[in-house]
Amino acid sequence: MILDFFEILLNTGFWAATIRIACPLIFATLGELICERAGVLNLGIEGIMTVGAMVGWTTVYLGAELSSGVICAALIGAIFGLIHAHFTVYLGASQHVTGIGITLLASSLSYFAFRLILPSSTTPPKIDAFQPIHIPILSDIGFLGPILFQHTAFTYFAFLMVPITMWLINKSPFGLAIKMAGENPMALEAQGINVLTIRALAVMLGSALMAVGGAYLTMSAFNAFYFGMINGRGWIAIALVIFASWRPQQALFGALLFAGLDAYQVRAQQLAGAFIPYQFFLMLPYVLSIFAMIIAAKKTRYPKALLIPFRRGERH
Template identity: 60%
Template structure:
């Protein structure tokens, strides 16, 4: 099939939306953190622990949404660890973030080995199934691409809307954006910079864990080591690509996922089979770097990103 033809099939866009969902969830999480002035490099590890926690909860007998909630809570716990070290103590966000990623990843693998000592292949769960939204799913093309997804995907889209509304239309959102731009002004208003930043990192980390949980609970139905495979780092690039705005980040994630879905299909064509498959697998990472190069000049970085705030120094 011709590449152009592929782009006009609804099933292609349905796949793109499915691939985009974990990125959308985790990108929203990272965006909230960075809007409050904290770079959260714990994202990769928090996605791993979220993928495991949600799946393990469902495997042990909870409902699917309860599993999502478990992932969210575990993610928040790691967010609490990250923000305690980076916000009141003002430690290097780079080092702490990487430390949280290493800790969350190794803790997940340890827990996995303890919980399932003798398995060669991980057990499967009854994952989220596609749900066709009445009426909307009957719309030609768009219905199949957008409204025949799993409920977890619909949740991700609603989350983007919620993040945008809270960030731009509520006092809480104003406070979050303000601590990322000018924390001293916020402190002068009598608000606690520490509390707002910590809250943003904790909630943001919860959404990152949900992004991981989508992988084991909707995209697949099982947990594998290495299954997050750099998606967290790609989300950090997507935040930059989206200029720290929820809507643009959503578009970035879908665009990115469309490229990913496209490379999978091109791999299966006659020309694609001639090219080493590793070239295709490299594409997402190369695209992310290119996106960073293109966008970093004109991106509106939150002014206080990575700048710790200590009342001691004025």
């Protein structure tokens, strides 16, 4: 019996599932990370993922290419990011309330539009989504091949986003400006760079990534759109950003760790479901998110200007 729980770890299916489950979390965590590095908490994440999932799916359902679906999802994410930035960056409204408002707006609009497009479908139709690509030679390697090299293009794209974001944040001039906007906006303004523009661009870029994370669910995982399908993944991503201390490489680690526990939970459920109700397994990701935040809390160093609106000419 105990051995069965270890055997899960030897199963290539478990490791491949971990990689897949990590993808939406990677996009969402990187997106939130970029927003927060610029000094803006984006609680719109859950709704922006929902709208990305809906728009990506619908674009393909209506006959467009898969790649157009991803681009449309990113665009709608950026639009909601612009609304968020308009409120929080330009008007200086409460980031908490704006974020919740964006989540309510983006998800209710998604459901409204989905119901308009498909007035009465009990079983949501599926699309021809991204298919796994078997990378020649590499995918034939024993054990590692099926785990790492038999995924969809969308999955590889998620993992590629990690070094891209690392470069963006750590090496590019735009990333430097983002970090300054989140740490010391006065100094950035003193260099003649518009803090508000940098923050707005960061929120739009981050929101686009969140929406792409949502689109992953409808275009590479479930291949259909369901009501409530984001299911708290956005909130988990916010916890992961804190757990990752606002660093992209640690965000990848956190996302993989969580995905691994989630994939393990599903399989352990089949073994222990008879004596532990399945709801307790489903609770694990949320409970662990809280624990991850407690562990990270001691060393947490929030971006200094997070939550503080910047108004030109006003001193803080």
